[in-house]
Amino acid sequence: MLDQLRVVLFRPKYPENIGSVARACLNMGVSDLVIVDPYNFNMDKALPLATAHARHVLETAPIVDTLEQAVDGCTAVYGTTARTGGWRKGIMNPDALAGVVDERLRGGGRVAVVFGPEDKGLTNEETSICSGLMTIPTSREGTSLNLAQAVVVVLYECFKRSLDAPFVPDGPPEERPTTVQEQATLFDNLQETLLAIDFLKDDNPDYWMLPVRRFFSKINLRRNEFNLLMGVCRQVKWFVNAYGPDKKNADK
Template identity: 40%
Template sequence: MEHPLHGLDVVLVQTRFPENIGMAARACVNMGCGHISLVEPERWLRDKASPLATPKGQALLDGITVHDSLADAVADSALVIGTTARRGGWRQAMLSPERCAAEVAACLRQGGRVSLVFGPEDRGLDNAAITHCHRLVCIPTDPAASSLNLAQAVLIVLYACAAAMREADRREADRPEAGAAAGGEPHGPRNVPQPEAVEPASGKADAPGPLASAADQERLMAALRDMLLRIDYLHGDNPDYFLMPWRRLFGRAQLRRHEYDALMGMCRQVRRALERKEG
């Protein structure tokens, strides 16, 4: 049976305690997410995670994949969203859990894969990890007690994603053409204000080509970085920091593969022109 959040991968980076992995697995099965990836876990002991995953989470524990890098873990995803409690600096343009869920649902309904990335229990995602995330989500909490348990954070974000998928399915079923196709009148509530949730998805059949993967986007960022350094647009001691607005721009754009190909072609042509000029 396909999971309600099929295509969504929870990525846990440098987890310290296997018990937290077990609790995160329980949260995943509660919300219909079928896969967890681990990136450089400090300790991955299945027997320690198992009791906290409950019987329903055992199959998910069996399917866990372990990766040497975050880039490898998210390579196949079209959308990578990192979670953070901190703001400022590298952490700009935060999404609410609801807005995050809307973007996740839209991507999944277009056939794209999504990675939700959670950092270590004691410090969260560092700046190097943030660069691999197209978007960032922050769970609002009381400032006096802002720290969440890892599994709590997983549960909250996945709950929002599952709710957004259900809302998208309901809205799709309520479309007039859906009712006509079923041989009856469209049903469901009308003239009800909609929450900030899912944009109406056109579905896979109408999607103009596949989405570019995170690995594609990393190659594009490397080519763009090289081009911008050559023309002295990026400079200083920390060009990766000044490249972040471009990362966010392309992350929001949800590039299609043919758009990625066009941008890569542009970067190659600019590089060749500059090399001829320098030569």
């Protein structure tokens, strides 16, 4: 039911939590679990929390070195955070995230939801790979959630959406969604193009690109649309190189 949804645990600290997450994944129909650079992982400690039912989810979960490897092939990535403000804008709650995930999955994409280390969460650098961020509102008296608790809350909302609106093919297949890697290539190209036409300033262009990134995170960008935008960037940069101010000054 949620075959194209991936749960990514980034540098989890406790093997027991990993086992509990595997069980939560099974409960909500998710079998794609990826673990990134876990601290002191111990299968013997994790398995009892997974229970015999979710043993296969845990034992087949790949362990990789980097977040980029964990989200390889995904068309959208959403990170979880307890911190807000600063660069962390437009943060969704679990229900809103479930709606976005549902839309992406219906479009034929593969979506990853990333959960950071239990003690620190994801850094700004790690969230930069994400299409959007999500936080779980809690009482002020207890703002900290166990990792498996957070996973089951998010997956439950996604599972409810899949039950209310089952995935039924409708009409001819569309162009495939772009992968996260392709989106990163497009953002780099867009940034170069916007710098070339002086839309972005040289002082901290990454910051001024944030609204552009947030805009594209709302769009389930297809491969043909990716090709279109890459072509536009290529032509704009060619025009600037051929006829821009620097070229005119050089010809004088």
